[in-house]
Structures are given as structure tokens and as C-alpha cells.
Amino acid sequence: MTPVLAELEQVGEDAAKLAAAPVWPLSDDELTNLLRAAHRLEQTALVLQARLVWQADTRGLPAAQGHRSAARWLRARLMLDPQPARELAAAATALRRPVIEQAVLDGRTDLRQAAVIAATVDAIPADLDGPDGLAADEVSRTVSRAEHTMIEMAGRMPAYQLRRVGERILAHVAPHLADRADEAALARQEARAHRQRGLTLSLPVDGLVRLSGVLGAEDAAIVHATLHPMCRPLAGDDRSAAQRRADALVEVCRLALRTEQLPDDGGEPPQLAVTVAFQPLTRTLGTAATDTGQRLSAATVRRLACDARILPVVLGGAGQILDTGRARRLATGPLRRALQIRDRGCAFPDCDRPPRWTDAHHITPWTAGGTTTLDNLVLLCRHHHRLIHHPGAGWQIRLSADRHPDFIPPSALDPLQRPRRNLYHPRQ
Template identity: 30%
Template sequence: MDALGQHVVDRGVAVAGAALAELGEASLLGLDQATVADSLVALSALEAQVAELKHRVVAHAAEVRVEEPTGATTTATWLAHATRTTRRAARRAVHLAGALERFAVLRAGLAAGRVNLEQAQVVVRALEELPDDVPSWVVAEAERALVELAASHDADDLRVLGDRVLALVAPEVGEAHEAKKLADAEKDADRATKLTLTPDGSGRVHGRFVVPELHAAMLRKMLMALVVHDRPAAADAATETHEADEADEADEADETDGAVLGGGPPRRTTAEELGRAFCELLERLDGREAPKVGGTGATVVVTMSLETLLGGLASAVLDTGDRVAAHTARRLACEAGIVPVVLDGKGQVLDQGRAQRFFTRAQVIALGARDGGCTAEGCRTAAWFCHAHHDDPWSTGGRTDLARGRLLCPSHHRRVHDPAYEHRITGDNRVVFTRRT
């Protein structure tokens, strides 16, 4: 600090630095809750004041070309090296410093500690994104409005408000601007829309997609509906052998949607749950409503041997040329959206699926009224989200009637066809699963 000159800024920085140095070893014992709260609020305001001074000095550094003595090419390059920050952060600082020179109301709010640095960056972005043809008085009103809103809104809220600030200060201008902005954004999203599916040769396909916000919202709601309604209740854990597996999956969660089940605490939504929900969504789609291609449209045709349908281990073949496990083929044979083609030992077609294989809508409604939802022990998935299942496989002579049918949620319907589990039906018409050893 002794090297600082006699300019008022140098003296102020020296005094502030000395004061903070004294606090470096200060004990925090004795600070009660109210004092701690007040101190944190005051420190946040102090941070904003220091940030304003720093960026004002950065703006002046650009004017006097502080980088020239060192041979640095830009002020940002010099700043990054001198302060040991990244060039990205230094460029942002130089940009914000220049913006604060133009937006005096915002700079004053930062200097007074009423606006923090994060809020200031958001306000600058909002003001700089206003159309070039907006009158200067509208820009000034937008700046004033956002600085006032900063008193009661954080940076995330300000980002949303900033996108619509014209609607606040100049509704007619804002409406036209927003309409154009949304139309341009939708065109850009439409041009960027894509999906890639890449098989890795081990039975898995990796994909990435870019879709417009509208379709992302539709997909997200569908997937979350499947995730929430497909989760077994947390109660009766002792009777549900697979809940330990689901707990392990929850521990590996990598994103949170805050879904709440039955009034309980929020649960983390795992990528595995969303992935299974996406598969369930695809299985629920009715390919008959899609345009026809090659005679069958988007309906998947599963070709399997009679032995496979009756419980054999031989795989089945999709009409895309891909192969699926035998137990998956048997499960798909229960679904109305899938066309099963069964071959005898000579490869001749024995069955191509018949309407009476599947429960009618009236029967499904009756099953819902009787079962009330998934009949797996401990599961409380609502009836409207369940599949109708044959207790006696239709392929072995089972009848499509209410007496030998039941509702199972998607997860338990998969499990009832999973060879890794066996199941039994209790006296009160509940299905209990046990993992095979």
C-alpha cells in the first residue's frame, strides 16, 4: 500500500485495504444471529461498491491504454495477466466497465450498493439487447425500471424481466419487439433442430437432440408424468423387493425436477428414470396415426418363433432388422401398439396378432374400477397410467376377460415379463415379486 500515490482513489484503496487487513484475524465469537445477518447484507453492499470502483478504474485503464508499457495487445490481456484472472473474466470486466460508462443510473446503483455485480451484468445484457431503433428515452426508462426492480428481484428474476422490459416502459414498442424476437428465435430453433442416434454395437444407442422450447416443454411434461406416476409408494418398503434398487438409482441422480409424491418430500429424478420414461413414451405412441411407410407405417413389427412366445430363449427380430431379447418380445406381444408375428418351426406365419388379444377400452375401465390402480404389492400408481395384463398368457390359451386380467404399472409390467423375477398372486389379488437366485 505504501507504493500507492496521492490520488484520492489511491488513498481510499490504501485505507480500505488497511481496514480489511485488521479484520483478517478478528474473531467472530460474540456475533449473534441478527448481527451476522446485518453484517452479511452490509458486506454484499460493500462488494458492490468495490466492484463499481474497480470497473470505473478499468474503464479509465482502457482510456489511458494501461497495457502499452508491457506490450500487451489489449487492456483485457493486461488485466488478466496482472490480476491472475482468466482472459474470459478480464474481457467481461472490460466490457462491463465500458457499459457502466454509458448507463449512469446503473453505475450509481452499483456505487451505492443497491445493485450487486451479478444484477448489473444482467441489466447491461438486457439493455444492450434492445433493438437499435428504440428511442433513447425508452432505453433510459428501461434502465431506470430495471435498477428499481433490482431492489426486490435477484439476477435470475431480472433476466426474465429484462427480456420483457420494453413491455413495462413502452408497451406498444415492446409488443412488436417481443413478437419479432420470438419469431426469430423460433426460426433459429427450427433450423437448429436435429436428432442423432448412434448404435455402439453393444445393444445400446446413444442420442442427442436439439428441439424448440415448445416441444421440449411437451416432452418434459410427458416424461415427468410417466416418472411420477410410475413410482411405487414409499410405504410398505419391506414388501417391495425392488425398492432397494430404486434407492441406489436415486443416489446416482444427476438432475433434479423436485417431483413430489403423495405430499411427501421432493425426490431427485434420475437420468435412469427419465430414460425409462422416454422408452415408455415411445411404446405408448400409436403408430397407426403416423403416415404410412412401407405398408406398416410407424408400427413396430416383432417377429418371433412360437417357442419364443411360449417361453423359449430365442431372440425376436424387429422389422428394422434389430433384435430383442425373448422376454422383451413376450412383453411387447401384450401391447396393442405392437404387431407380433409368430412363426412355426418351418418359418410359416401362425399368428399376426388379433383384435381379441387385447383388452377393450371398456374392459380397461372395468379393471380400473375393480383394481384401483397397479396391483403390484406396495405400488400406488393410478389406474389411468397402467397397462392391462393377462394372468394367463394369451399365447398359451389365456382368455381376454376380466377374471384373469389385471392392471400393472409400466415398471411392474416389465417386471412380470422379466425372467430375473418370479411372481405370485396373493389372496387379495396383489402381485408379489421375488428375485430369482
């Protein structure tokens, strides 16, 4: 065992003893100071790891052992998850700059901040001496000032804020060059974002499909502008912000399906096909599967059967097709327009969702023989459509004498179950 390794192992044993020591006797100030010291120790240990990774990468160890990158080599050697492995590899690259490495060792930055600082100064264009005739040594001084300025800023802001400041670092250290450099940097950034854009939908796991991807700033702004007005909380809304964004994305896609302006798919307008198991003894619909193979519950199928762009394919016990859905079931054309004129949007009491964000819900379910007529339909937004179909919600809908829908609340909400209507949408 080398002296360095022996010394490091001794430090590790000492740190383990400190980690196991009781902390309850500490005062508040001692607890805070100890936390800072422990963070400093962690960062120092990470500097050592990063230096070792850099040396290993310089020697070509990852490639020699069959790995395409240092991050993949770290995942195999240290059993790291992908993100920590990428961060350690990035830190190794950042610490090749001695000033940044010393800043981490001195406790002025942590490794995340160091990686941001290194990426920022590396992105400063090397051709700053172009039209303005800047000398090479002045370019070097500009880079050095940027490095030191960001190290100072690291004492006041975490890495994610430091990254935003770094995008305009030349405005702090070389204002006369900032605009030209920013224009060039933004052009490179936009070109890189366009090349790297992508969207992935994973295979379903426990009923969930992970949606992941990256967009350029312009595309992200368009998506944000589209989703934002549909992300407002509704009255009594218990959804998180992330859940509202997810629902808004689905609503946008449902809206696109209803526009009839999407390109044909296999010679037909895009639509969701649902294969449904039919129970002949009870004459009810069972579980179903989408055309992508995703299984759905019977309750979900009953709700989907209301939608104008769902094509049910009902199978008998031997798998023969009993029904593939017909236009008479769909609330389209004049019937859809009549619904919009009558309900003016989601008809649920005081919901403000406009008609384009609604489904045509069958009051008597289509699966139970309900007809697709104005008197058996009501417009509901996605949220309230789910609520009406929820078996425990207790809401009921009935058509009143004036042929407008009344909503009967559950007795837990109103013991007298007095009918309610939407007062938000104007009536003729």
C-alpha cells in the same frame, strides 16, 4: 510487481484471513450482515475480473492464444467449468455500460442481474423512431429510462424474475411503444428459437443417458401439454416431479410406437430390438443389449418381453439366432381390443391410467412358456408393470373364476393376502 497487483494480492490475503476467522461467536444480526458484506465483496471482485476480461477481449488475447471465444479462453486460463466461464464472459460484455458497472460496484445489483439488464436494454429496437417519428434523442432517453428502471427493480427481484420483467420493460417506460416493439421482439425471438432448437442424447454412462436440448416457446408448450396429464402422482407414488416427467416422456414414446402411424424405419415399423443371451443349462434369459448397444439386466428383459413392440432376438451360446420373436407373442389387433374391453385400463387395484398408457403383461411370463392369450394377459401401466416385475415387491396376479385378474398383495401389506381388484374403471 506493479502497485495495482501488489495491492490486489494484499486484499486477497486479508480476505483469506477473514474467511478463516471463527464465525460462531457472531450474533444472528452480525452473521446476516457479514453474509451481505461478503456477497458485496464477491461481486466487487467479479467486477474487476469482468473488466479484465473485457480488456483482454478488446486486445484480442483469446484469439491470439488460439481460442474462439472469451469463454473458451477463460476455461483454459482459469480452469473454469463451461457455465461459469460463459457467465463471466457475459458479465464482461454487460459491464461495458458504465451505469450498470457502477450499479454493481454500489451494491445495487449483482453480476447476474447486470447481465440481464444489459441484455434487455441491448434488445430494445433501434428503430423506435420509425412510424411514430420518435427523435433519436428520445430513443436514447427511453433506453436510459429502461436501464435505470431495471436497476431499481434489481433491489426487489433476482435475475430470473428480472429477465421476465425485462421482456415487457417498454410497458413500464414507454407504454405507447410497447405493443409494436413487443411484436417485433417476439418475431425475432421465435425465429432465433427455431434456428437454435435441438435435442441431444448422450452416450450411456453408468446406465444413464443424459437428455438435453432447447425448444422454442410454442414447441415447449406442446411438450408440456402432452406430458402434464401423465405427470400426476399415483397413490403411494414416491417419484420426484422430475422422475414423473421422465416417465411421462417415455410413456409418450411408447404410446407413439403403439399407434402404428410412425414412418417405417429400415422398411419395418419402428420397434425396439433386444438381443438376449440364452442360458441352455437353466433355460433362462440372461443379460441383453438393445439395437443401440445399451446393455440391460435379465430382470429388465423379462419385463420388456411383455411389451407389444419389443422384438426379442434370442442367441445361443455360439451366437446363433434361436428365436426372433413371432406375432403369436404380441398382444395386438383383436386380442389387444379384448384386453381393453375387459380391463378398461391398468388393472392394478384402483389405478386410473387408461388403456393407451398400458402394456400387455404376461401373467405367466412369455420367457417361461406363457401363452399370449386373454387368460394369460393383463393391462398394466408402466409404473405398475415395473412393480409387478420387481423381485422384492411381492405382488402376484391370478385369473379368478370370472376370468378377471385378481391381484394378491404381499403379506407385509395384507397378512391375509386378500385378492384385490381395480374399482376405478367401470365394469360392464
